[in-house]
Amino acid sequence: MTKRHALGHLLAAIPPGMTRSLRLAHRGRYLTVLCYHRILERGADFPFDDDLVSASPAQFESELRFIARHWRTIDFRMLRDHVAREGRFPDRSLIITFDDGYLDNYEVAYPLLRKYDLPAVMFVTAGYMGKRRLFWWDRLAYVAKTASKRSASIEEPIRLSIDLDSFPGRQDAARHLIHTAKTLPDGDKELFIRRLAASFEVEIDESRFATTMGWSDLREMSAGGIEIGAHSISHPIFSNIDGDLLAHEVSQSKAVIEKELGREVISFGSPGRGRILDEEKERFEKTLRDLVVSSGYSFSTMYQWGLVYENEFDAFRIRRIGIESYDTPPVFRAKLSYPELMSY
């Protein structure tokens, strides 16, 4: 058992109601926002990024049962209305969010959310809806996980030699390549993927894979209690693009989704940031926050981990708690009750 699991077991033994009362007494009301990506049963030959799978269907269902028992699940519209009406957060409130817009959100997560009558917010990548396109991290994972050649080397955009056998597993190699891509300017990242695929002699035929939702799926969910939020147009590495493109990605994703769904989009989920210096992070987040505000959103999630306290609430820097497929039930429960002890 790892330290993290031991801590999870210990903390999960404390009843959630008791934790909440103590927290309320010390810090006041708060909101819990969970971050999921994919809900999926992975086969042994799953060719994409395992790290984006947040739970298996059975695991997700047991998490929903726990949430339904102890929290009041809302979305950003309900939060906005409640705060406008009462001047404060609803008690015991929790928001379930999903990033990216994967098809399993509609096929697997949505029926389970309906079964437990829980709302959720799905932040979708507008330019990928209804298209057969693979996100950049899935293309890199596909190269690392399906290559029959063991090694490759490229000269552009960076010099890199990689031996797949030097990693414990193919997903580890994929993770290494994804981390490397996060250090590159976004345009170079595309060249990086193309050159690697060529060197490994892997053909990425995106038309073979339907991994993202279609607009009709989103319309159905929007009518069925799911709030659709924006998550950019093309999901570039957000800190590694220029200011004009950043502004376009933030404002146009809202416009495109609103046009397709005929409904206002009030929330923005910021796509992943690159690996940048701490002082750059601050400047980047301020620029991004300003763009989200000027684009007309009412809420956005940012890159911080933790709970959202009413007395220090910034609607444009909402913290979340990331849920992972390797979270055991005690770790999941501890993450919800003691997120500050369970962050990475």
Ligand SMILES: [Zn+2]
């Ligand atoms: Zn994302």
